[in-house]
Amino acid sequence: MxxxxxxxxxxxxxxxxxxxxxxxxxxxxxxxxxxxxxxxxxxxxxxxxxxxxxxxxxKVRGASNAVFGLSDEMAARGVATHSSGNHALSLSYAAGRRGIPCHVVMPRTAPEAKKAAVRGYGGIITECEPSTTSREAVFAEVQADTSADFVHPYNxxxxxxxxxxxxxxxxxxxxxxxxxxxxxxxxxxxxxxxxxxxxxxxxxxxxxxxxxxxxxxxxxxxxxxxxxxxxxxxxxxxxxxxxxxxxxxxxxxxxxxxxxxxxxxxxxxxxxxxxxxxxxxxxxxxxxxxxxxxxxxxxxxxxxxxxxxxxxxxxxxxxxxxx
Amino acid sequence: MxxxxxxxxxxxxxxxxxxxxxxxxxxxxxxxxxxxxxxxxxxxxxxxxxxxxxxxxxKVRGASNAVFGLSDEMAARGVATHSSGNHALSLSYAAGRRGIPCHVVMPRTAPEAKKAAVRGYGGIITECEPSTTSREAVFAEVQADTSADFVHPYNxxxxxxxxxxxxxxxxxxxxxxxxxxxxxxxxxxxxxxxxxxxxxxxxxxxxxxxxxxxxxxxxxxxxxxxxxxxxxxxxxxxxxxxxxxxxxxxxxxxxxxxxxxxxxxxxxxxxxxxxxxxxxxxxxxxxxxxxxxxxxxxxxxxxxxxxxxxxxxxxxxxxxxxx
Known part of the structure; x- marks a missing residue:
């Protein structure tokens, strides 16, 4: 694996x-x-x-590799990430192609255009405060609620x-x-x-x-x-x-x-x-x-x-x- | 021909x-x-x-076809056109590649950036007033002086x-x-x-x-x-x-x-x-x-x-x- x-x-x-x-x-x-x-x-x-x-x-290369490499069972629970940039867009795009949920934690202060673009590809946004503490806390909640697979933007x-x-x-x-x-x-x-x-x-x-x-x-x-x-x-x-x-x-x-x-x-x-x-x-x-x-x-x-x-x-x- | x-x-x-x-x-x-x-x-x-x-x-397609189709004798006298747009740039580019002069009549009111771009490709600019009368008169002079071949932008x-x-x-x-x-x-x-x-x-x-x-x-x-x-x-x-x-x-x-x-x-x-x-x-x-x-x-x-x-x-x- x-x-x-x-x-x-x-x-x-x-x-x-x-x-x-x-x-x-x-x-x-x-x-x-x-x-x-x-x-x-x-x-x-x-x-x-x-x-x-x-x-x-x-970024769609890595995101697609993660999404399409998942077993059907894993995939059914969806994927999740925190990003306000191209990785969020790409993961939403790839998940949409596979027909699985994509949860994205984004700061509430992120530009509306970016949020709209993520939603346009089918991403589900959960907003956090613009701080690392809040982002990590909110992301942990999302993961706990969904059991979605975490796809880190680069690591x-x-x-x-x-x-x-x-x-x-x-x-x-x-x-x-x-x-x-x-x-x-x-x-x-x-x-x-x-x-x-x-x-x-x-x-x-x-x-x-x-x-x-x-x-x-x-x-x-x-x-x-x-x-x-x-x-x-x-x-x-x-x-x-x-x-x-x-x-x-x-x-x-x-x-x-x-x-x-x-x-x-x-x-x-x-x-x-x-x-x-x-x-x-x-x-x-x-x-x-x-x-x-x-x-x-x-x-x-x-x-x-x-x-x-x-x-x-x-x-x-x-x-x-x-x- | x-x-x-x-x-x-x-x-x-x-x-x-x-x-x-x-x-x-x-x-x-x-x-x-x-x-x-x-x-x-x-x-x-x-x-x-x-x-x-x-x-x-x-436009460089048509300009290059005109420039590189000239006999050596014709080419030596160069080419000429009136244009303040892409044809002027393209003809200057093509003439530059053939190593022959390119005379461009441009209104003196054309943006400096466009004039600079034409000169950047080696075009020789003669300015006219921004009117058809002036453009035609100045162009006729340039042609008479140089015997350059007229390459119309599209006709x-x-x-x-x-x-x-x-x-x-x-x-x-x-x-x-x-x-x-x-x-x-x-x-x-x-x-x-x-x-x-x-x-x-x-x-x-x-x-x-x-x-x-x-x-x-x-x-x-x-x-x-x-x-x-x-x-x-x-x-x-x-x-x-x-x-x-x-x-x-x-x-x-x-x-x-x-x-x-x-x-x-x-x-x-x-x-x-x-x-x-x-x-x-x-x-x-x-x-x-x-x-x-x-x-x-x-x-x-x-x-x-x-x-x-x-x-x-x-x-x-x-x-x-x-x-």
Missing amino acids: LDRVTGPDLTLDHVKAAQARIAPHIHRTPVLTSAYFNALTGAELFFKCENFQKAGAF DPRVIAGQATCSMELLEQVDGLDAMIAPIGGGGMISGTCLTLSHLAPEVEIYAAEPDQADDAARSFRAGHIIAEDAPVTIADGLKVPLKENTWHFVSRFVTDVLTASEQEIIDAMKLTWERMKIVMEPSCAVPMATILRNPEVFRGKRVGVIITGGNVDLDKLPWMKS | LDRVTGPDLTLDHVKAAQARIAPHIHRTPVLTSAYFNALTGAELFFKCENFQKAGAF DPRVIAGQATCSMELLEQVDGLDAMIAPIGGGGMISGTCLTLSHLAPEVEIYAAEPDQADDAARSFRAGHIIAEDAPVTIADGLKVPLKENTWHFVSRFVTDVLTASEQEIIDAMKLTWERMKIVMEPSCAVPMATILRNPEVFRGKRVGVIITGGNVDLDKLPWMKS
Whole structure:
């Protein structure tokens, strides 16, 4: 049973099983290139567009792997999570496809648009106060009431194996990559990337990108142990969460480096990518490009896969708009 | 010589020649689908993403076909056009790739960003006053001074044959289409679509979409002769120009219908497409979706190719922003 496995037990077979399991429920997302960004960076960049993914983000890979890996008996009790972001959307989407309940604990202060989107995919929201204490208490109640299976947004090995299918696809789509780069928050995508590449292409460098203002992964990486930040403030709101033991396993072993960028660099990279590549992506997705532009010497002359993680943004509140 | 041909003389051979000629200079753009829009419309929609095209719009197909079809002797004198939009960008791009001059007459009141973009691709701008009289006078001078070859934004058969490669690609990418729809301004894209489909797939319906407030093509279509609007006001700024004899030839013979949408419907469709499909596209590109949503009975149950024509927008002036 995959749900009895821990991070260090994960193998390529888990990734292959995930790929087969989730294929009917996700998009094989396209890879875009840009002569402009190649000229600007001196690298050859391949953008893996998970912003075009079902539910708008790569998170649907891990969520679908967890949901469709459940026994019928387990599935009947539904799944549960706490998240106000893409994982909540993705888990609701996957549960809806399987026809099982999805319980989501969200702070009552979360934007109405996000709640509406979760409900739109069939998620059942239980509100909590915007504090960790309240969230944990409310979530414990929901779990006790429903016996629903908890699917953690990133520390769950089923989720990591699901996210690993993204780099697997990218390897199939682009030959001869020298490096991959993705944003890092809790480390689910980066861990999946490490899982795939450590088996299939250990020569490919793995860079994780995060905001200067939420650089807990960079500090953890340098310190050699998890450093959790209390309440980081950054426009890249998908990247505020800390590493956990299953993602730290991969980050500590297989990541080449963790690079960071300032808020302004992130906003500039985001706007430039929208302008030149004509894609809608979240601030978090701009962090890799921001770090590439800050560290051109690291990437120059290399073929680099850049994972564009998601596209769920509020078009009425773009960071370059005057408020 | 293709440049001695008129619209009615164009054949499938011209399209095939264009496809081979421009292949090294353009993207084969991807086709995206959206479960959300399929459910919303009851149709099966295939979005041909020319917003990801070189220079940000389909116009580079026609411009490249004109530029790379020139004899060396002709090419040495360069090309010229008057346009403040995507054709100016595209012709500058294509001329730059061939290493020949591109002269663009633009109103001095055109946004600095557009002038900068044209110059960025190597275009040489001559400014005129923002009037037809001034534009024609200045353009005549530029042509006299340079002997550059005039490449009209849409009435030029070389341009029409180039635009025709878009629907050719879409036919290769998607089987069993029942209809295609594209915005109509001067009619270059629609004429190219007619050219391709009338030869290869005459059973596929062809819809042209335009703003209520610039419905000269719809009125022309119903009247049976070209009606040119004097100065239409619409957010879909690529669609203000009138039909000309070579595009009218195709529109009058092969178009199934011309559908229209209001300004608010266009803005709503644009925002909804950005939100759900995560692509940056121009207001003009939203007109087809707006007309599909206004006329669901026309498209329900059909497989419809929707041409997303371009993605060059000012991110600081989105139509849903408060100014």
